Structures are given as C-alpha cells and as structure tokens.
Amino acid sequence: MSDPLRYVGFDLGTTNSAAAFFDGETVQVVRTSQGGQLTPSVVRITKKGATSVGHKARRFLDKDADNTHTGFKRLMGTGKTLAFPAAGLERRPEELSAEVLKSLIADVDGQFGFAPTRAVITVPALFELPQSRATTEAATLAGLEAIELVQEPVASALAAGWTEDSAGAWLVYDLGGGTFDVTLLASQDGVLRVEGHDGDNFLGGRDFDTAIVDWLLTTLRDDGCDVRRDNPAHGAALRTLAAAAEEAKIELSRSEQTTITLVEPLVVDGEEHEVDVPLDRATFERLVLPLLDRSIDVCLRLLDAHDRRAADIDRVVLVGGPTMIPALRARVQERLAPLAEHPHDPMTLVAQGAALFAAQAGLDAQGATASLPVRHERGHKVLLKYPSMSTDLSPFVIGRVVGQADDGARLSKVIASRHDDKFVSEPATVEEDGSFAISLELLPRRANRFSLMGQAEGGDPVTVEPGAFTIVHGLTIGDPPLSRSVGVALANDRVRVYFERGTPLPAKRTFVHHTVDAVAPGEDDHALVIPLVQGEFDDAHLCRLVGSLDVPARVLKEVLPAGTQVEVTLELDRGGHLTAQAYVPRIKEVFEGVAQLLVPACTPDVLEAELRTMHERIEALRADAFRMRMPELIAEIDKLMPDLDDAERGLDAARGGDEETAQRARRNLIELEARVVQLELTRDWPEIDSEAVDDIAFAASWVSSLGTETEQKLLDQAIAQANRAREAMDAGQLARRMRRVRNLGEAAYYRHPESWRHQFEFAAARADEATDPAKAAALVQKGRAIIDSGDHMALRPLTEQLWGLLPIDAKKRQRSHLSGVR
Amino acid sequence: MDDRFGDNPFFVLELEVGCTSMDVMRQADKLIGMLELGVEKAATYPTPAGDKPRTVDKVRAARARLLVPEKRFFDEIWAKARAVDGAAAQAAGPDLFGALWWR
Amino acid sequence: MSGAAIIIVFFVLRVLVGTIGVGGLGSQEPRDRIERDFGFLLLWVLLGPAWLASWVGGIVDLNPWLLGTALALTPVMLPWALCRRITMPLGLVRMTYWIARLSMYVLGRDRYGGPLLAATVAFRQRPQSERTRAWLRGRYEKLKELRGGSATGWAVLLDEDDDDREMGQSRMEAAAWFDWRVSPAVGRRMVGEWLACRAIEQQHWRAALAVARRRESKLFWAGPKVLQKLGVSVSELAQAASRGTLDVVLAATGSRPAFGGSPALEVTEAVAQRALRDAHPPAGVSLRLALLRCAHREQWQAVLDEVSASTEKRAQAPAPTGDALADAVTTHLFVKSRPVTSAVELHRFGRAWEDVLYRDDTRAALVGRARALGVNNPEQVFERIEGEVTDAIAALVGEVDMGRDIAEPSTLVTMAAEEVRDQRVEALELCVGQIAGRVAANRRLPTVDEFEEFAVMLHLYDRVARSAADGRELAYSQIGSQLTDWACWLWNDRQQYSLANAIFRFCAVEGLRTNHIELARINLDNIGCRGG
Numbered sequence A: 001m002s003d004p005l006r007y008v009g010f011d012l013g014t015t016n017s018a019a020a021f022f023d024g025e026t027v028q029v030v031r032t033s034q035g036g037q038l039t040p041s042v043v044r045i046t047k048k049g050a051t052s053v054g055h056k057a058r059r060f061l062d063k064d065a066d067n068t069h070t071g072f073k074r075l076m077g078t079g080k081t082l083a084f085p086a087a088g089l090e091r092r093p094e095e096l097s098a099e100v101l102k103s104l105i106a107d108v109d110g111q112f113g114f115a116p117t118r119a120v121i122t123v124p125a126l127f128e129l130p131q132s133r134a135t136t137e138a139a140t141l142a143g144l145e146a147i148e149l150v151q152e153p154v155a156s157a158l159a160a161g162w163t164e165d166s167a168g169a170w171l172v173y174d175l176g177g178g179t180f181d182v183t184l185l186a187s188q189d190g191v192l193r194v195e196g197h198d199g200d201n202f203l204g205g206r207d208f209d210t211a212i213v214d215w216l217l218t219t220l221r222d223d224g225c226d227v228r229r230d231n232p233a234h235g236a237a238l239r240t241l242a243a244a245a246e247e248a249k250i251e252l253s254r255s256e257q258t259t260i261t262l263v264e265p266l267v268v269d270g271e272e273h274e275v276d277v278p279l280d281r282a283t284f285e286r287l288v289l290p291l292l293d294r295s296i297d298v299c300l301r302l303l304d305a306h307d308r309r310a311a312d313i314d315r316v317v318l319v320g321g322p323t324m325i326p327a328l329r330a331r332v333q334e335r336l337a338p339l340a341e342h343p344h345d346p347m348t349l350v351a352q353g354a355a356l357f358a359a360q361a362g363l364d365a366q367g368a369t370a371s372l373p374v375r376h377e378r379g380h381k382v383l384l385k386y387p388s389m390s391t392d393l394s395p396f397v398i399g400r401v402v403g404q405a406d407d408g409a410r411l412s413k414v415i416a417s418r419h420d421d422k423f424v425s426e427p428a429t430v431e432e433d434g435s436f437a438i439s440l441e442l443l444p445r446r447a448n449r450f451s452l453m454g455q456a457e458g459g460d461p462v463t464v465e466p467g468a469f470t471i472v473h474g475l476t477i478g479d480p481p482l483s484r485s486v487g488v489a490l491a492n493d494r495v496r497v498y499f500e501r502g503t504p505l506p507a508k509r510t511f512v513h514h515t516v517d518a519v520a521p522g523e524d525d526h527a528l529v530i531p532l533v534q535g536e537f538d539d540a541h542l543c544r545l546v547g548s549l550d551v552p553a554r555v556l557k558e559v560l561p562a563g564t565q566v567e568v569t570l571e572l573d574r575g576g577h578l579t580a581q582a583y584v585p586r587i588k589e590v591f592e593g594v595a596q597l598l599v600p601a602c603t604p605d606v607l608e609a610e611l612r613t614m615h616e617r618i619e620a621l622r623a624d625a626f627r628m629r630m631p632e633l634i635a636e637i638d639k640l641m642p643d644l645d646d647a648e649r650g651l652d653a654a655r656g657g658d659e660e661t662a663q664r665a666r667r668n669l670i671e672l673e674a675r676v677v678q679l680e681l682t683r684d685w686p687e688i689d690s691e692a693v694d695d696i697a698f699a700a701s702w703v704s705s706l707g708t709e710t711e712q713k714l715l716d717q718a719i720a721q722a723n724r725a726r727e728a729m730d731a732g733q734l735a736r737r738m739r740r741v742r743n744l745g746e747a748a749y750y751r752h753p754e755s756w757r758h759q760f761e762f763a764a765a766r767a768d769e770a771t772d773p774a775k776a777a778a779l780v781q782k783g784r785a786i787i788d789s790g791d792h793m794a795l796r797p798l799t800e801q802l803w804g805l806l807p808i809d810a811k812k813r814q815r816s817h818l819s820g821v822r
Numbered sequence B: 001m002d003d004r005f006g007d008n009p010f011f012v013l014e015l016e017v018g019c020t021s022m023d024v025m026r027q028a029d030k031l032i033g034m035l036e037l038g039v040e041k042a043a044t045y046p047t048p049a050g051d052k053p054r055t056v057d058k059v060r061a062a063r064a065r066l067l068v069p070e071k072r073f074f075d076e077i078w079a080k081a082r083a084v085d086g087a088a089a090q091a092a093g094p095d096l097f098g099a100l101w102w103r
Numbered sequence C: 001m002s003g004a005a006i007i008i009v010f011f012v013l014r015v016l017v018g019t020i021g022v023g024g025l026g027s028q029e030p031r032d033r034i035e036r037d038f039g040f041l042l043l044w045v046l047l048g049p050a051w052l053a054s055w056v057g058g059i060v061d062l063n064p065w066l067l068g069t070a071l072a073l074t075p076v077m078l079p080w081a082l083c084r085r086i087t088m089p090l091g092l093v094r095m096t097y098w099i100a101r102l103s104m105y106v107l108g109r110d111r112y113g114g115p116l117l118a119a120t121v122a123f124r125q126r127p128q129s130e131r132t133r134a135w136l137r138g139r140y141e142k143l144k145e146l147r148g149g150s151a152t153g154w155a156v157l158l159d160e161d162d163d164d165r166e167m168g169q170s171r172m173e174a175a176a177w178f179d180w181r182v183s184p185a186v187g188r189r190m191v192g193e194w195l196a197c198r199a200i201e202q203q204h205w206r207a208a209l210a211v212a213r214r215r216e217s218k219l220f221w222a223g224p225k226v227l228q229k230l231g232v233s234v235s236e237l238a239q240a241a242s243r244g245t246l247d248v249v250l251a252a253t254g255s256r257p258a259f260g261g262s263p264a265l266e267v268t269e270a271v272a273q274r275a276l277r278d279a280h281p282p283a284g285v286s287l288r289l290a291l292l293r294c295a296h297r298e299q300w301q302a303v304l305d306e307v308s309a310s311t312e313k314r315a316q317a318p319a320p321t322g323d324a325l326a327d328a329v330t331t332h333l334f335v336k337s338r339p340v341t342s343a344v345e346l347h348r349f350g351r352a353w354e355d356v357l358y359r360d361d362t363r364a365a366l367v368g369r370a371r372a373l374g375v376n377n378p379e380q381v382f383e384r385i386e387g388e389v390t391d392a393i394a395a396l397v398g399e400v401d402m403g404r405d406i407a408e409p410s411t412l413v414t415m416a417a418e419e420v421r422d423q424r425v426e427a428l429e430l431c432v433g434q435i436a437g438r439v440a441a442n443r444r445l446p447t448v449d450e451f452e453e454f455a456v457m458l459h460l461y462d463r464v465a466r467s468a469a470d471g472r473e474l475a476y477s478q479i480g481s482q483l484t485d486w487a488c489w490l491w492n493d494r495q496q497y498s499l500a501n502a503i504f505r506f507c508a509v510e511g512l513r514t515n516h517i518e519l520a521r522i523n524l525d526n527i528g529c530r531g532g
C-alpha cells in the first residue's frame, strides 16, 4: 500500500457527465480531450458504425437527430432500445451510458496515465431499483471491475463539506437537465447523514427550454409561422428551436439580453421562416418563475416532512447547470436559506464528491494489490484493517500477524508513527491470537501516512510488512442508505415493508405470507403473484411496482390451496440489485427470479386514452362541484389544470416521437390521478359520510333491540372506530369499519322473522344488475312463491344465492398489483 | 434489527448509552477490522438476553442506526434492559410426539 | 382343493363384505352396528372353521397346500390385526393399503379413506421413497369423497412434510369435525391422540386437558330431532350459550367422548392434571389400568414422571427497581423470552409500559433526552415505541386466552388485542371471501384441497377466537353465512357430503355459541340431511 492514493469518481449525468480524481488531499476534475471539464451525455453512431461521444456527438444533435441520442439516462432500466437507423443498430440505454463511461475512463487515462478499473458512479437519489441495476450494468459494459454507487446529493455534500466547515443542516438542491433532486442532510461530529430526499423526476433545465420554446411558438405564430408540437413533421424544427432556446437560456445567465437567432432559416411545411427574436432576462424570468417555485415547493415539502422549517437550514448547496441562473439563486435565497459560502462549481461538484466517496469506500482506482513491491528483507507479515477515510481524528488500526519473520523472533509490540514525526503511538501489545489494535492520531483534512514498526520480546526493533499505510481525514458518510422503502404488495392493497427508507445496504429480510387464493397446476393462466413495490404509501397501488415474483400454475405439481405459507426473502445488494425468493414449505420448493419489471413503454395511444379518462373525470368532478356548490373544490380542480395541460403537451410530444417527454407525462398523469382520487373523495365524502351515519343508526337500533350484550359492545367499538375514520376522512378505513358495523347490525336484524322477506325484496329489485339475469329472474320467481307460502326463513338461501349473482367487490385485489398473498 | 435486545446497536458495539457519534464510528471501524481479521474477542457480544454472535453486517447496521438521532433514541430505550433469568435458553417440551403417536 | 377355488371364495367374500355394514351420513348407529357385526359374524361362521382347520392341519401335517390356504385367508379373516401388528410397523405402505381395504369391520365407515389412513400411518414409520409419497398423494387426490378417515390421513400426511405446526393442528381439528358415521373409530382415536400428543409436546396443558375431556353432543349425530324430544328450542340453546352454559345443556341432550375411549387420552388427562396441579389428581388404579392398555406404556410413564417431577422451575419475573423505564424494558425482555402463561401477566406487562409512556414525569425525562440527541419529533419515537410494545403484545395475544374480566386491565393490551382481533378477522374475511368467490364462480378444487381450505379457515377462525373474548362473535358474524353457502355448494353440487356435513356442524356449534340462532338452526337442519 505504499503506492500513491488514486481514487476516481464519475458523475453520469442526464445531460452532462464528468470525472474527478482524488489523491488523498486534493480533488481534481478530469479534463476532457477537448479541454473542458464536461462530457455531454450524447452518443452518435455513424453509418459506418463509428461511435462518437460527448462534444463531438453533441454537434449532431439537431443535424443528425436520428442517429444521435441524449437523455438516455432517463430510460435506464426501461428495457427500451434506441435506434441508430444509419448504422442499422439498436442500443439499450445501458450500452450508451457505457459509451459515455468509456470516454470518461479514456480522459482519466489521458491526464493521469492509468485507466481506472474501480470507481464510484453517482445515481440520482430517487433512482428506483431497476435503474440502479442498469447503472451497474453500464459500468460492467464499460469495463469497470468494481464499482460503488453513491447518490448524487451525497456526493455533492461530501464535496462541499470537504472544503468548508460542515456542521448543521444542509440542503442539496440539484437541478439537472431533466431531473430535480433535493436532499436534506445533517452533519454532526464530521459524519454526514442523509435525512431525507424529495424531488421531481421530471423537472429540469429542459423545462426552461420548453418554456422558452412555447413562448417562441406563440410569437412565431403571430408572424405566420405555425409550428405544432403534435405534428411529427415539425420535429426537426422543434429540435432546432429547442437548441436555440437552450443557448439563449445559458446566455441569459451571463447577460441581461439576448436574441434567439437561427443560422439557417426554419423550414416549416416547406416554407422558410427567418427566426430572430429578442429575449430579455425579465421575460425569461417571468417564463420560468413557476418552474422555480415548483422546485422550491418540493424543498419545502421535504422540510415539512422532517419537521423542519426553512430557517433551520444552515446552507444550500446548488448543483446542476440551471443553478447558474441568477433568478434561481435569488429565489432560493429568498424562499429557502443562504447559499453555501464557498464557491462550488455546480457542474462538477457531483463528480468531485464521487471521487471523495471512492476514498471512503477504499475503492482504489486500480485495486490495492496491483503492485506489491517485492522486498528482500522479510519481516513479520501482518494483515491491517483501518478506515481508508476517517472522520474520527483518532481512529484505530487493527492488525493480525499472519507470518513470522525469517529470524523467528516473536513480535510482541507494534508501534505506528506518522510521517511528519509529530505523532508516535503507544506500543500496542500483540495478543495471543496475533491481533493488535493501535490508536492513531490524524491531521485534519490530510492524507496521513504512517509507518509501522515492530518490537521483539526483548524490545529489539523488527520489521513489519506492510510497513506503512495511509488514512485520509475528512467528512464521511455511513453506508449508502436506501432511498425508498421496498416491500411486498398484499392482497388487501396494503404493503408489507421489508426495508424501510434509510436502511443501510446491503440488506436481507424474510417474512411469512399466506396465499389468499388456491392455485392449481391445471389452471394455466393462473399464478401466485407476489408484487414487489417501492414507495412510501400505505396503499399498495400507489407504490411503484419494481418487480414481481411469480409462481405460475404450470410449474406446480400440486395444488397450493388458499392459506398456504410462503416465505418471501428479499435481498438488496449495495448497488440496489434486488433479488427475491419464495419458499413454499408445503411443497418444499423455492421459486426465484424476479421478473424485473421495467417502466412500461408509453405509446401515444395509451397516453391519449389515459388523458381522455382523466379529462372526463375532472370534468365530471367540476360539474358536480358546481352543482353541489363547493367553491373550495372548484379551486382545487383549477389547480389541476396546468398539469393536465402539461400532460396534453406530453401527448403532443409522444405523437412527435419524443418518448422521454411522453414518459414524463405518463408519470405526471399518475400523480394527477392520485390528486383526482383525493378530490373525488372530497366530493363523495358527504354522501359516504351520510350513508355511514344511516348504517350506524340502523345497526344501533337493531342491535339494541335484538342483539346480545357482546354484540352491543362490539358494535360500540366498531362505531367508535368508524367515527374516528370519519373524522380523519379516511375512506378506506371507514369502509372496513362500516362493513363490520353493517354485519353486526344485520346479524341482529335477521333475528327478526320478517327480515328475510325485506332482504329478498331488496335483492330482487336489483336483479337486473345480476351477472346472470336469467338465473336471477328464476330465483326471484321462486322467492315470490315462497313468500306466498309464508315460510320466510326459507327465503334465506335463495336471497343469498341472489346476492351471489350481484356484482361483488373484487376490485380491490385488482388494484393491489393483483397480489396473491397476505 | 428485529430483536430490540439481542441486536441492540449499543450491545452490538458494546457502547454506553451516552457515547458520541465519533465513538460510534471509531468503535464500528475497530470492530469491523477485528471481525475481518478473525479476531476471536470480537466474535460475540454480551446482551441481557445472553451472548450473541457478532457479524460485520450487524456492526454496520448498528453504526447506521446510531447515527440517526431518532433511531438512536429509540435504541437507547431498549438498551436499558437488565438481564433476566430464563432469557437465554427456553426449556423445550418433551419431544415424545414422534415416539408416542401410532408408532 | 385347488387354488382357483380359494380365489373364487375369496372374491365372493370380498364382495359380500363390501356390500354390507358400510355406514354413511343418515345411517342410524344401532342399525349400522348390527349390519356391520352381522357381516363380520357371517364371515366367521362361513370361513372361520375352515380357516382354523387349515392352520391346524397345515401345521400338524406340514401340508404346504393347507398352510398356503391358511395364509391366504388370513388377510380376509383378520385384516386389521395384520395391518396394525405387522405391515404398519414395518412401514409397508402399499401392502397396508390393500390389506386394510379388506378390513370392513374396522374401516368400513370410510371404505377407501380408512385404508389410506392406515397406509399413511405406515408411511410415517420410516423414511419412504418419493414415489411412495406420490402414490399416496395420488390416492388421496383421486378420492371421490373425503370422509373422516381420509381427512385424518391427509392431515397426517401433510404434517409429515409441512413445517407449519399451527396449520397441522388446524388440519387435525378439521378432521375432528367429521361425523362418526363417516369416520372409523380408530381414525377418531388417532385424531384425539394426535391432538393430545401435540398439546403435551408444546406443554399446552389446558389444551391437553380439553382434548382428553372433549365430548360430543348427541345433537350432532341425531340432529334437531333430539331437541324436539327434549323440548328444547334452538333459541333456548343459544341463550344458554350466551350465558356460558351451552356445554351443560348440550350434555343434557346426551353426549359421548368425542374421540371414543382411548387409554392414551386417559393418561393425557392425568398428565395435564398433574402439570396443572389439579386439586383432584386421578385415582391410581384407573390410571394404572389405562397405562397398561396404552401402546407405549414406557413413554407415557416417562411423560407422567416428568411432569410430576418438574417442580416450579418457572423463571422468576424481574423484581421492580423503581426506574420505570428499566423495569418496563426488562419486563419486555422477560415476556419475550419465554411463553407467557396468563392474560393477567400480559396486562401487568402492558401497565409497566403505560407507566413509562403515559406518566408525565417519565415522559418528560425521555423527551428531554430526545431533544438533547437532536430528535426533531420525539412524539414520533414514542409512537414507534408504542407500536413496538403493541406488536409485542399482539404477538402474545392469542398465545394466552384473553379472558373476560381482568382486575387491572391495561389499556395498551386491550387496545392491542382489539387491533389484533381486527386484523385477524380481516384475514379470515379475506379467506372466506375468496372461498365465496370460488363458489360463485363454481371453481372446483380437488376434494383434499377443499378440506385444506376448511382447515385454513378453522385456523384463522381459531386465531380470532383466541385473540379476544368477543373474537368469536365478531368472526362468526362476518363469515357464518358464507361458510354455510360453501357447505351447501359442496353438498349439492359436489356431493362432498362428509366435508359439507363437517362444515355444517362447525357452523351450527359456532352459531349457537355466538347467538346466531337463525344460522345455527339452518345448519342444524342441514346436519340432519341424508346423503351419500
């Protein structure tokens, strides 16, 4: 370990990527072959199959759009491939990311003379499991042998904390090309800790460009140039405009005023249009202010979730290109907290942090064993364990003797001395089993090099191998925490959480579930489905499905009846790779292999259909709100509209072939749906509530006259629970409680001789809704005959049969990702 | 960390309830080093529920927990437990079923 | 005398035996017994002398023909003895099955299932090949109707390779619900002894005692006619149930030991009584006699000796020290590390935590410490602790009988028990709802799996019933009618009379116990139905 320290970190960004190098004392951003610090995450493949990456490829983004791709990071783990028609190739996002990594590796080699094989790569904090796994795959494809993933905000904070005093609460505000992440960190005693994340997977610099383009389109339309987003033929024109808008945006970070000019006239529907539109900072700021506020709202939401206020934040670290925008900086200071004192480069901070993290993880860029010098004099061989990076100024080094020196003298004491000679440790005694522990002292923020010396029994000095080691002092962070809880969706639409958010990785857990439905070998379309979800919601259907462990009926040799025990084990490695296992003790078989679910593809048709239903729902909601005179509800509905418009634009983009924007719209629609559901609940609540009140009254009166004492007590409890649910406006809970109230009420009610006749009449009235109307009609007829005969009790089986034909509530399971376990 | 006693971070790291974050880091690093070198002393730790085997994963998990104030506070509470008798081994019933029933 | 003649006689007898004396639902006990005994007598009258003579002749003359005849007739004359003494202990699965098929006297009530039960017991005696297991399973799955014997056998077979203890127990309890008319007496005894052994193994002495003393009311084999005879109405029965005197009233309708007479159960009773330090330990003579009749005298004696010897080696609860938190946590550890024996102990445990969580001074001290550590929201941590305590309590609820009147109840325990009960009811509802959905869609499962669902249902029901004093009422009110529908479907559409009948019986008893008179009446009527 006497080699110089070499740690490498990569920021694999959506728009731009970067690499950094750390030698134990200073962090350097790696220069690209072009002389800059950033490598645009752009890949082009020419007709001949030649791949170019970075600036070289970027120039072709609008000239040769078909064969030049960017933003593929967002498609990582989606299983989607990107076409390079000229070369006739298809590439997965993982492969394209690997190309970018290879280019970064080559840059490191160019500047430092070695190609790293071990490094740290950053991922967004809110990356889901399939995405992290894809990143690991990209690294492998790029030829890296060992990697660690670290979350971007953690890296940013490490880098910022490396250069300034770090105590207190931090906010890392990372606005990239297409994603926004905000992270709350706290540092105490030099240990950095992630308190929480939030973010918007679909907010970034690109939205600023879009805002400019939209403004531009209206301006151009006034000039008779009609470019439309939903017209695939206008794709090229839009791309050209977007590129111009981005340039203007970047320009406006420096100057007050710019002009959007195109070198070549814009060709729209065969007509040429000159574009030469002035844009000033004030207009730009007006256009993007809603976006800025959206990002800050996310920050405030995060703070709120952790019982903090903006005033509790000591500093904000800004990361990402758009944070260069002066208005953004002003807005952040105005609404959040002061910016970090030290000027950080928002574009490369992440990469720098990654390199620092490599030091902490002891991930030397070429492996520690690369070049052990062969020595002639042979001392006592020892194995050493120490933190390669330590927050603690007085850490331990632990050692164990594994080989005696040639002269055979027993090693009795070991001493470590720092290379500046200002510190020499107490002699540590070598224990019976050959182990020893030495307490060291470090110089702050430095690479501290120590020499190790042994003493034989009599006090004679003897050599020890290795004779030296290095510990870097600096801010450190614990093991990578899981950013979102992972669990199994249950049949009752709940989630059994296996790993809570913040669980240090790797982690492994097992829980016992029971099947809710029988699965028989013959039923080929049947399977026991164990959906794996990620998210913080209590309701399974709101969480993201990240995989599914299926036991298809066709692999079974015997029936698994309902209630069969299934032991599910989930395991997450450090890189966020999820493996799952289901053991069924009854048949002593293990089922493995998560069908790694991918983000589903998003075609314009799907999107359109979803959008249409969403429109209908919102309109219905609005109409009801007017009718029922609920002004607050109307106001809430109005707040949905911008997002709906957004989704609409996404649909246009999807028609134009922009998968990425379409994905984003899809995602927004899901979020929109959650809000609409909430509003629908607000609308329906009075009805739900009054129905509950009626049912409670029904149950209370029957139970008090015909119920038993226990039933009375049970009912009182159930009513109290129902009332609690009513207060909390928790519809799910209320439904569960009310079912109980109703059943109790009915049990009492059925003791009344006339009750079955009432029930029969009630069910008969709904007979036309039955799944099998003919059978239902026959039952109704039979029932009438029984009534005439006066034997009301005989109506019961008949009525129940009738009920069976009426629509039942099977919907809930459907929603819970079709889970087959409880 | 399902077992509040056997897996309690304070017991795993053999630290006092009042220790600092720095103590936690130092002790965890030290224990991990010892475990990785196979030092016997580090192989088990005492708890009120009896001795438990120590693993690197357990130490890392314990460190992670103690660095979060909420979790640490939570664990401090359980670390107050005193040893009780009968905690270590539970008397098993007679295993005669196999022999008794219709042999 | 030729071999052919023997074979012909053999088959004639086989047919003869097969047609008489087979019980079924709706058959009357005395008649059934007469038929059976008559068949047996006939067999012995016709063949007994010849059989005995060929033994004697064969041995005296050393005549291979005669000896062969004698041997060949043995399975016909004493099939059960042959199984019980020779093929079963040797673990000869298939042979046990085929010989047991001849044993109409012992297994006639479950003509196909009884032999399977015997074969399963043989299966259990030694490690068997996968093929044998598959063969056995295949036989069960092919059964047209599952009766008491086969249900028991299936439960034994599954328990052999299932680690889920509680489910094993529930399967056996499910088998116990089958009517005696479709359950061979040996099978019933096996069920009882199995439950007793399990209870002893787990040191659940009360459960052991209950099994040993379990009786079955005449109501369940004679149907509602008994009530008419006695002049008792269903609602009166239900009222008795709500007063907790149902068993007394049922006893008055006439009853008998649920598992038939079994010396092993008699010994079990003694064992349980000793373990529970009963005031009236069983008399020495009858116990000695029972032990003598037991198959495993020495082992039973050993069990008996062990419980007698185990003097109070219970762990001592930790003494309070005055530090409320340390006391609560230590009690927590204590409670978790060994089986809790009573609801009173559980409530004491709950109160220890209440002293920490809800007393102003202790709570304030904890809040202070939390703030010092930099906890933003100590209340959240308290909630987690409360959750943890509740979980611990929840895990214990159901281990002990929650009982009705506790002197100093702990709110935490009461609330946790309620929560547990609700969760368990939900699981039960899910299970029964799923069955109801299946019935509505007419999705048929193999019979053994329908039985399995019954067992699962019982298991979940039992968990609810144990979790709270009112659990049973709640559970039944939620699922009673769906269960009845299921049983009706099994009866009408699937001709699974025995299983349906078992479910009817369950619904009737539980309906009475929970005062669902109407459902109880319907199910009592259904029990009276004839089928098969």
Ligand SMILES: Nc1ncnc2c1ncn2[C@@H]1O[C@H](COP(=O)(O)OP(=O)(O)O)[C@@H](O)[C@H]1O
Binding pocket: A012, A013, A014, A015, A016, A017, A175, A176, A177, A178, A179, A204, A205, A206, A246, A249, A250, A251, A253, A319, A320, A321, A322, A323, A324, A325, A347
């Ligand atoms: N000086 C600047 N002013 C405003 N926006 C900028 C500036 N420089 C870059 N950007 C924008 O920043 C985005 C890229 O930021 P970056 O942090 O590299 O993204 P990512 O992390 O997604 O790779 C692009 O949308 C780009 O237009």
Ligand SMILES: [Mg+2]
Binding pocket: A013, A014, A176, A177, A320, A350
């Ligand atoms: Mg970035």
